[in-house]
Amino acid sequence: MADLIAFYSRRGQNYFDGEIKEVKKGNTEIVAEKLQEITGAEVFQIKQLVEYSDNYKICAEEAERDFNNNARPELDEYLQEPEKYDTIYLAYPNYCNTMPMVVFTFLEEYGFEGKTIKPICTNGGSGLGTSVRDIKKLCPNSTVTKGLSIDSSEIEKAEDLLKEWLEK
Secondary structure, three states: OEEEEEEOOOOOOOOEOEEEEEEEOOOOHHHHEEEHHHOEEEEEEEEEOOOOOOHHHHHHHHEEEEEEEHOOOOOOOOOHHHHHHEEEEEEEEEOEEEHHHHHHHHHHHHHHOEEEEEEEEEEEHHHHHOOOHHHHHHHOOOOOOEEEEHHHHHHHHHHHHHHHHHOO
C-alpha cells in the first residue's frame, strides 16, 4: 500500500503574512511539496473544473458563494486507483472556516473507507476551523487523525512543523 498527498492550492493573489501578494505557488502547494520530500508519498493536486478567480477578493466571494450554496464543484481530474493508498495526507487552505468545496467533492467521490486521513490546513490565522469535523462526517468509515494547522506566517518553517506533526 502507498501513501498519497492530495492537496488543493491556488496561485495568483494570496494571503501571506497579513497582506495580499501575487504568488506563483500557493501556501498549500508549498506545504505539499515539503511533505512529499519528507514522506516520499505520491502527489495528487485537487483542481476544480471551473477555477476561482486569481483575484483574491473575487476568489473569496466565489468561495463564499459556493459554501453558502453547499456547492460541489466538479473535479478537473480524477484520482486513478484510489484503493492502492492506505494513508491520505489531505492538504487544503481554510475557506469559510472549513475546506474549499471542491475538497468536499473529492472526499465524497472516493470516501476512503478503511483509510487513514491526515488533515493539513493552511490559513491566515483561522486554524483548522470545522474542517476535521467535516472530514469525519464525509468519510465516516475512515480514521481521521488530529489535523495540522499551518499559519501563512509559518510557511517558511513548514518542513519543521510537518516533521514534528508526523512524529506524534
